[in-house]
Amino acid sequence: MSSTFTGLDLFGSGPHRFVIKPVGMLFLPPLTADPLQITTDVVTQLELAIIQTGRLVAASDAALWALVDTIEQKVEIPLKGSLVDHSGRSWLNMTMLRFVPDDRIDRGRVVSLSYRVDYIRLAI
């Protein structure tokens, strides 16, 4: 199945993968803040972060830019909702915070662009 975000298939033109960032607590190990800090300082709970990496694929430059423009419109809002991966696993209340395209568009048999997307479940 194809992945979706807020029910939209924004990245279905090409392959992509998901990885979950560390979960748990944000903490400062001993001696991080000052020389007298001798115990671990637990700051707060980490926000859930998921990184998506993949490649947009299109038949032409114009078609690829149309895909990028659509994503740009969503990420600048920024869009918030459910993220569903290929296997149907769902993460609720995720915000698409950033779309980072690679430093070049690849023009071979097809026109493609590697990218990274950052989703975070914002605490506030």
Added chain:
Amino acid sequence: MLWISPEQVTLLGVDLDTVEFVAVDRKAQRLVTEWSDIGRHAVFADVPEERVTIRIRRRLDTSIGAGFANAITPGALGAFSLRASHTTAGSANVTVSASVVVLAIEHDLSRTRGASQTITCLAVSTDGALDPFTAQEKTP
């Protein structure tokens, strides 16, 4: 592509004689591959950057002096052209051309094969999209 004993080979304005063969090799300079979260096999592959090299090998019957070395040197940019005809009746004559940058001029000497010279060039495109190598066939 490979031409054995072509009729005429010109590189950077120099006519090269006793050419044994000219080979045009195409390789992926950059390969992009992608895998998915579904399984272990690649789901996408493409070659957005390609390297077209031309190898000219010729037999040397005489010593080569500084004049040739000054004309064809690594980094030099110029035109390459080749004309080859087939001996089979009705087969086409081929004219190929490319803009090239010389990469290497190498020599070899062996007791059985004698002296030979191999010139390797990189074919360059005018804009990156056009194929740097053109071949025209003319049927007699």
